[in-house]
Amino acid sequence: MLRYTLKRLISLLVSLAVASVVIFTVIEVAPGDPASFMLGVNAQEDTLAALRAELGLDGSRIQRYFNWVGGMVAGDFGTSYTYRTPVSQMIADRLWVSLPLALYALTLSTLIAFPAGIYAAARRGKPGDLAVMGATQLGIAVPNFWFAMMLVLIFAINLRWFNAGGFVGWGEGLWAGLRSLTLPAVALALPQAAILARVMRSALLDILGEDFMRTARAKGLSRRQALWRHGVRNALIPVLTIIGLQFSFLLAGSIIIEQVFYLPGLGRLVFQAISARDLIVVESVVMLLVFAVITVNFLVDLAYAAVDPRLRSRS
Amino acid sequence: MMLLQVGNLSLSIHGVPILKRVNLSIDPGQIVAVTGESGSGKSMTALAVMQLLPNGATAEGAIRLDGANLLTQSEAEMCALRGASIGMVFQEPMTALNPVKTIGDQVMETILIHKAMPPAQARTRAAEVLTRVGLPPDRFPLSRYPHELSGGQRQRVVIAMAIALRPRLLIADEPTTALDVTTQAQILDLLKGLVREYDMGLLMITHDLAVVSDMADQIVVMRHGEVVESGATRNLFRDMQHPYTRMLFEASGHQVTLPEPTQQRPLLEVSQVVRDYRLPRKGLLDAPGHHRAVDGVSFTLNRGERLGLVGESGCGKSTLTRAILGLEDIQSGQIMLDGQPVFTGHRPNLAVRRKMQVVFQDPYGSFNPRHRVARLITEPFHLLETPPKGSERQDRIAEMLTAVGLGPDDAGKYIHEFSGGQRQRIAIARALIIQPELILFDEAVSALDVSVRAQILDLLAELCEAYDLTYLFISHDLSVVRTITDHVLVMQSGRIVEQGRTEQVFSDPQHSYTQTLIAAAPQLPEIGKLSA
Numbered sequence: 001m002l003r004y005t006l007k008r009l010i011s012l013l014v015s016l017a018v019a020s021v022v023i024f025t026v027i028e029v030a031p032g033d034p035a036s037f038m039l040g041v042n043a044q045e046d047t048l049a050a051l052r053a054e055l056g057l058d059g060s061r062i063q064r065y066f067n068w069v070g071g072m073v074a075g076d077f078g079t080s081y082t083y084r085t086p087v088s089q090m091i092a093d094r095l096w097v098s099l100p101l102a103l104y105a106l107t108l109s110t111l112i113a114f115p116a117g118i119y120a121a122a123r124r125g126k127p128g129d130l131a132v133m134g135a136t137q138l139g140i141a142v143p144n145f146w147f148a149m150m151l152v153l154i155f156a157i158n159l160r161w162f163n164a165g166g167f168v169g170w171g172e173g174l175w176a177g178l179r180s181l182t183l184p185a186v187a188l189a190l191p192q193a194a195i196l197a198r199v200m201r202s203a204l205l206d207i208l209g210e211d212f213m214r215t216a217r218a219k220g221l222s223r224r225q226a227l228w229r230h231g232v233r234n235a236l237i238p239v240l241t242i243i244g245l246q247f248s249f250l251l252a253g254s255i256i257i258e259q260v261f262y263l264p265g266l267g268r269l270v271f272q273a274i275s276a277r278d279l280i281v282v283e284s285v286v287m288l289l290v291f292a293v294i295t296v297n298f299l300v301d302l303a304y305a306a307v308d309p310r311l312r313s314r315s
Numbered sequence: 316m317m318l319l320q321v322g323n324l325s326l327s328i329h330g331v332p333i334l335k336r337v338n339l340s341i342d343p344g345q346i347v348a349v350t351g352e353s354g355s356g357k358s359m360t361a362l363a364v365m366q367l368l369p370n371g372a373t374a375e376g377a378i379r380l381d382g383a384n385l386l387t388q389s390e391a392e393m394c395a396l397r398g399a400s401i402g403m404v405f406q407e408p409m410t411a412l413n414p415v416k417t418i419g420d421q422v423m424e425t426i427l428i429h430k431a432m433p434p435a436q437a438r439t440r441a442a443e444v445l446t447r448v449g450l451p452p453d454r455f456p457l458s459r460y461p462h463e464l465s466g467g468q469r470q471r472v473v474i475a476m477a478i479a480l481r482p483r484l485l486i487a488d489e490p491t492t493a494l495d496v497t498t499q500a501q502i503l504d505l506l507k508g509l510v511r512e513y514d515m516g517l518l519m520i521t522h523d524l525a526v527v528s529d530m531a532d533q534i535v536v537m538r539h540g541e542v543v544e545s546g547a548t549r550n551l552f553r554d555m556q557h558p559y560t561r562m563l564f565e566a567s568g569h570q571v572t573l574p575e576p577t578q579q580r581p582l583l584e585v586s587q588v589v590r591d592y593r594l595p596r597k598g599l600l601d602a603p604g605h606h607r608a609v610d611g612v613s614f615t616l617n618r619g620e621r622l623g624l625v626g627e628s629g630c631g632k633s634t635l636t637r638a639i640l641g642l643e644d645i646q647s648g649q650i651m652l653d654g655q656p657v658f659t660g661h662r663p664n665l666a667v668r669r670k671m672q673v674v675f676q677d678p679y680g681s682f683n684p685r686h687r688v689a690r691l692i693t694e695p696f697h698l699l700e701t702p703p704k705g706s707e708r709q710d711r712i713a714e715m716l717t718a719v720g721l722g723p724d725d726a727g728k729y730i731h732e733f734s735g736g737q738r739q740r741i742a743i744a745r746a747l748i749i750q751p752e753l754i755l756f757d758e759a760v761s762a763l764d765v766s767v768r769a770q771i772l773d774l775l776a777e778l779c780e781a782y783d784l785t786y787l788f789i790s791h792d793l794s795v796v797r798t799i800t801d802h803v804l805v806m807q808s809g810r811i812v813e814q815g816r817t818e819q820v821f822s823d824p825q826h827s828y829t830q831t832l833i834a835a836a837p838q839l840p841e842i843g844k845l846s847a
Contacts, residue, residue: 220398
């Protein structure tokens with residue numbers, strides 16, 4: 001297990017290094033000079049040069065790459081071209097919204113999907129299964145912003161249980177913070193839960209056809225006992241893969257939901273930074289997201305090994 | 316008092332009749348074997364006793380265990396009986412165990428699910444049972460996972476789970492079919508010993524008459540869901556009343572006569588072939604280890620000769636086959652066909668490849684289901700520089716299909732329209748169509764029922780006569796190799812340990828491994844001896 005972890009860890013570091021080079025290169029070749037963008041078209045050449053020096057844009061590419069990476073490792077992401085504030089501070093503020101939101105949504109989606117998928121698999125072809133399958137079909141088909149608007153209409157405007165948008169901040173206490181993230185988390189979670197429930201169901205159905213399930217029944221386990229004791233854990237491998245993919249999406253892909261609920265999250269930050277050619281912010285956020293995705297994959301790999309002993313011994 | 320009595324059991328699945336008025340009974344300490352070909356309903360009979368039938372199954376009649384009719388028990392009552400009063404062992408040990416749970420947990424589960432004893436005691440019992448089946452915890456700790464065990468060892472775990480609560484009845488559905496002969500002999504011995512020791516009844520399902528004759532006190536022969544004949548083993552073999560039983564018996568020991576090889580010119584020359592596989596590195600900086608699958612193998616196959624290759628799983632016979640076909644590079648040595656190397660440099664030699672064809676084991680998996688037979692069997696044409704076209708192509712297709720006992724009309728059909736035996740005929744037609752110098756049969760009759768197998772063996776003998784075939788016949792089935800080849804190689808751990816004329820090797824084996832193999836193979840009783 002230790003060797004497996006070590007191997008995965010090395011692969012994580014290599015992936016990060018490669019990703020940083022790719023991101024840096026792509027942003028470098030993108031047209032547009034941040035200095036002239038900030039100062040406008042009529043800026044003097046020497047003013048531009050001074051600003052470039054200030055922004056650290058005048059060194060060689062290799063030098064700038066290492067400055068950038070070195071800074072990130074030390075927690076210094078540079079200064080935003082447009083807001084003139086440290087990027088690390090901007091990202092940290094947004095991360096305190098986006099990360100809890102992603103985790104909240106993922107928890108909800110897992111809590112909905114697992115029971116729904118297992119229930120449907122255990123009742124294959126029966127009305128319960130058909131109902132779950134119909135609901136998940138709907139959940140996949142309907143876009144999440146529509147869900148979001150419906151949730152606002154029902155729970156914020158009619159019932160007044162939640163605010164229609166905005167984030168109160170964690171300073172108001174854990175409960176208040178969670179409360180303002182609840183509607184967006186539900187809107188994000190429902191389509192994800194629909195996908196996850198379907199994956200859980202089909203993974204379980206595959207497992208139910210395995211020989212060892214019959215062996216379990218021959219030992220005297222009831223259908224339900226066999227499903228829980230021998231089915232669920234074996235079905236987790238494909239489910240974990242999807243959970244990993246979904247977390248990455250939830251962290252960065254929630255821009256529409258952030259817009260609908262006026263949440264100051266990472267998605268909006270990237271969107272604004274791209275519009276303003278604030279390349280240093282874009283670079284940093286993208287790198288951060290890559291880091292998150294690779295880390296999540298690493299954790300998913302560890303989870304695989306925890307679930308399946310064959311992976312532990314193969315390495 | 317009878318332990319199990321199946322009376323007039325009829326079974327249908329979604330209205331399709333599967334079993335028709337099946338009768339059989341088992342006494343404590345008795346071994347009853349149910350035999351028959353695939354589709355005869357023998358496995359369904361076993362599953363009916365367990366009440367583990369597929370959805371949509373309805374059963375009539377009675378299955379009495381110690382007098383109680385299992386057909387009228389509720390599902391909860393059946394759960395209490397399964398594992399406690401009736402244990403079951405399945406065919407495929409590689410998949411019968413949950414891969415993510417330790418063997419100790421899985422054996423203990425049988426005990427715990429029936430609340431037979433507290434966990435600590437259950438663990439002790441699991442260790443005892445595993446010791447009894449030949450897996451003592453000092454060598455096979457309870458914390459082992461199934462993938463750390465061989466097929467035979469896994470089957471022992473499955474048996475341990477089935478007997479952990481000393482059931483009155485044990486059902487074994489083809490328990491040794493997936494195992495090597497030497498392992499099979501050990502597992503059969505184990506089952507026999509357990510029956511004696513625990514005074515259990517054993518209901519054994521098997522297609523292998525040789526196994527049946529060794530093991531069973533009573534035999535039940537089934538066909539198309541019906542019992543055609545049953546009785547005490549000795550009596551049944553002595554006066555086989557039903558023609559089907561006789562046919563099964565004759566097909567099991569089917570012999571063919573091969574024409575004498577005509578020429579003494581070497582066709583395939585294999586010299587000092589070595590094939591290594593890289594193993595994963597032990598540490599990050601360690602050099603990777605190697606597993607030598609084929610270790611210095613040399614032999615010569617003459618034109619018109621039929622050579623057998625026998626050995627147990629993992630001995631390297633499949634690797635050697637792939638190397639001969641040019642599908643795998645070798646690390647050293649030389650493989651020559653008709654004087655030309657199979658590999659030039661590290662690339663397979665196309666000119667040589669077109670002189671060889673292969674027939675695989677699985678008649679279901681080796682065809683593209685979306686192509687018609689005409690296209691399937693003409694696939695080897697792409698190896699030719701000038702493949703036949705138009706009417707010449709049609710003639711070749713018709714000729715080949717006729718040669719393998721099918722008709723020219725079959726060319727337009729899809730593969731799913733054929734039975735397993737017919738598919739294997741089509742595979743042979745595909746191999747023959749470019750009239751290769753050499754054909755490799757890789758376990759080509761192992762998946763077939765005995766009667767179909769007998770027909771395919773006859774077909775091969777006829778084709779030898781008609782086309783002067785040269786082939787290499789790879790099989791784990793000694794009785795088949797004995798009749799269908801004139802020379803044989805015995806392979807163990809990557810080496811050829813014995814080679815010679817087939818009849819000589821089988822009647823007077825020199826190497827201890829060959830002797831073990833032949834001794835372990837179950838033998839059919841000779842009809843003559845029994846009826847005398």
